[in-house]
Amino acid sequence: MDQQEKLDRINLQAHQSAQSRTDEFVVDALVSSAKISLLLHQQLVIEVWKGKVLDHLEEHLVNSVDSLTCYQLLYSEAVLANLLEVCLYHEHACQAMSEDALLELCDWCYRKLTFLNTCSNKVAAQEPGVIEYHVCCEPANAQDLLARQPKEDLQEQKLEVEFKTALCALTIVRYLTDHVNSVALGLATRLISTNDTISALIPLLERPPWRRRVKKQSQGYQDGQWQKLEPEDRLKLTLHEAQVWLALSNLLVDPSCRAKVLQQGTHYSESLLRLRRHMNEILLDQLPVLADLQRVLDELALGCAGVPYAANSTLIIEQVPMIRARILEGKDWRALAEEQKRNFFGAKAAAVSELRMQSMLRNLEAMLDMQPDLAADKENAAGKSNVESEVKVKVWSQVKEGVYELWTDMVLRIDSSKAPEPLEGVQVQGTRPLPCNGKAVAIYGGSTAEARFTLPVASTQSACTTELALVGWLTIGHLATDGFAVQLKLLRADKPQLRDKTEGGWLAYHIAGGAITVRDTGKSGEAPEKGNPRGPLDF
Structure with a gap:
């Protein structure tokens, strides 16, 4: 149980x-x-x-x-x-x-x-x-x-x-x-x-x-x-x-x-x-x-x-x-049922049922804790401001000219407590590297911005550190048209694990964080002010 x-x-x-x-x-x-x-x-x-x-x-x-x-x-x-x-x-x-x-x-x-x-x-x-x-x-x-x-x-x-x-x-x-x-x-x-x-x-x-x-x-x-x-x-x-x-x-x-x-x-x-x-x-x-x-x-x-055409052959191999x-081999199912009846569904059945009910209640509480809407309600009840706190990023790989397939997507949290400065020394493990050709879409506060990109690839795994820069930046969005701009920091992996099927090179750049700047529209009747840095982005 x-x-x-x-x-x-x-x-x-x-x-x-x-x-x-x-x-x-x-x-x-x-x-x-x-x-x-x-x-x-x-x-x-x-x-x-x-x-x-x-x-x-x-x-x-x-x-x-x-x-x-x-x-x-x-x-x-x-x-x-x-x-x-x-x-x-x-x-x-x-x-x-x-x-x-x-x-x-x-x-x-x-x-x-x-x-x-x-x-x-x-x-x-x-x-x-x-x-x-x-x-x-x-x-x-x-x-x-x-x-x-x-x-x-x-x-x-x-x-x-x-x-x-x-x-x-x-x-x-x-x-x-x-x-x-x-x-x-x-x-x-x-x-x-x-x-x-x-x-x-x-x-x-x-x-x-x-x-x-x-x-x-x-x-x-x-x-x-x-x-x-x-x-x-x-x-x-x-x-x-x-x-x-x-x-x-x-x-x-x-x-x-x-x-x-x-x-x-x-x-x-x-x-x-x-x-x-x-x-x-x-x-x-x-x-x-x-x-x-x-x-x-x-x-x-x-x-x-x-x-x-299939060549005729007398040899057929099938795994x-x-x-x-092995599960079915040599079992007495009736005897096994009698054993389970005594040990699991006998006198202790009522006590086991009570434990199962408690287990279901714990799982229900876990489900409620996972609901983002309930967490937002708790924050609103506590008087916290309902400001967007995350940026969704989707990356699409270019399969051929004009054709894209979804490569990866992620959610970046905004940490307003940090100063809006470049993030150094950020390590990311387990994320998929970006494709060499594709487009990235950022979603923030109901607004969407898109940018196409081309990234360099390494010819071999060992040449990655010599051919590619350690850090790169990818900007998605424009303050004047999209209302926000996301700058993603790309960190090079020393030993890339994924190879591009089209170009043949090794994909080495991972998203390690970044920063977002949101356009401040100003007060009613006034001209918009400059961009307002919200803070760095973390996973």
């Missing part, structure tokens, strides 16, 4: 860092300590427990254990999936996983996609006493909830957690397709040939499980709950639909992946052409990147994308992941 509470805290902190666009130290810590694969192992253990042990414990849990404890047991799978979702957004987190763990992750995601396709829009089972899957049922009212049997509650909880976990798996699939060319060699084969992920994704566009109709009202599953869809929003792309489209685009547009897809045969190409009916201008306006996917589908329709097989 203590481990579960810590996982809950870690998951909350990881999401808070991602949403606030601050330093994601939780992800870095998990990567540096090689714990990403361990998270997957724990996820597989929970999946096996739900499939093999829970059925033997179900009657005992319904009759002797409170519903809160049951829900937390089930919800631990969703917590781990949520944490993996945050971590695997980053390429270096995917690269930190072992190849065996990556293949197991592909298999786990495929099982969750199968669940979305088979249990989302139909009755879970045609047996008396088994409830319909909650995404297609009308929400129960208070009277129905009171009349519901404990076993029905447990079934509903299982389906709810399974649905949330499957949606996390859908996002993870999209992240894996993003990084398919930079991780294990067998990942693409596992996604396309072994598991046929594409055939599992296409039905999700035809019958999306995150949409339903209740009493002639359209609803969509957003932000963890069912919400009413207004008529003007029905053609708006949901987050889950976007993940499906992006995953399909990655698997079909990338040349190496497309070659594996076309080797499946002409019947496979015919199933891919079902995507064309969903391609329209409204979709392309929301996801312009799908224009390449539309071109690939047009080539398939015209027969221009022929099947690539088989063994993590789940």
Whole structure:
């Protein structure tokens, strides 16, 4: 239970860092300590427990254990999936996983996609006493909830957690397709040939499980709950639909992946052409990147994308992941269920339930402490001035002429107690270096300023200290037009770790701080005064 509470805290902190666009130290810590694969192992253990042990414990849990404890047991799978979702957004987190763990992750995601396709829009089972899957049922009212049997509650909880976990798996699939060319060699084969992920994704566009109709009202599953869809929003792309489209685009547009897809045969190409009916201008306006996917589908329709030549060979090599097989090997599930019934769900169940409630309260307090709005309310109640105290900076890398991709973003805090002078000796660790060509956007007080830049690169790692200056400055914004100007201090790394894919040089400059100057508009009817230095910027 203590481990579960810590996982809950870690998951909350990881999401808070991602949403606030601050330093994601939780992800870095998990990567540096090689714990990403361990998270997957724990996820597989929970999946096996739900499939093999829970059925033997179900009657005992319904009759002797409170519903809160049951829900937390089930919800631990969703917590781990949520944490993996945050971590695997980053390429270096995917690269930190072992190849065996990556293949197991592909298999786990495929099982969750199968669940979305088979249990989302139909009755879970045609047996008396088994409830319909909650995404297609009308929400129960208070009277129905009171009349519901404990076993029905447990079934509903299982389906709810399974649905949330499957949606996390859908996002993870999209992240894996993003990084398919930079991780294990067998990942693409596992996604396309072994598991046929594409055939599992296409039905999700035809019958999306995150949409339903209740009493002639359209609803969509957003932000963890069912919400009413207004008529003007029905053609708006949901987050889950976007993940499906992006995953399909990655698997079909990338040349190496497309070659594996076309080797499946002409019947496979015919199933891919079902995507064309969903391609329209409204979709392309929301996801312009799908224009390449539309071109690939047009080539398939015209027969221009022929099947690539593959030499016949009698030798077939495929890596088989063994993590789940080891978990399943040699277990007596009924005996294990009896042991857990005595040790964890027996006489001490009431005391454990009380501890779980206290753990939930502590997690709730931690969530409240992470809310910036509540912190601002406390400052306002204490009489503090509501002055902007941070600058958001986004850096975009120039992929080609006129095309940029998001490189990094960060939040710089304004320290008004320091004098507005150059910051010397500032050390920054863990930040991503700036690209050699790109643009930077600064956001302060609702205003936005933009600047394009070109930075020098080192020809080799060892030549960095001799070819590049130690300190550089990047100015974003102009007082006269933008109302503020941000000067970012760039510090050179002695041993750069990242190389530019286009230029070939080593990227050495990191943002180490800076200063901001805000235009003082003066009193009403007077001319604006000169810029007012607010202070240095720190991480």
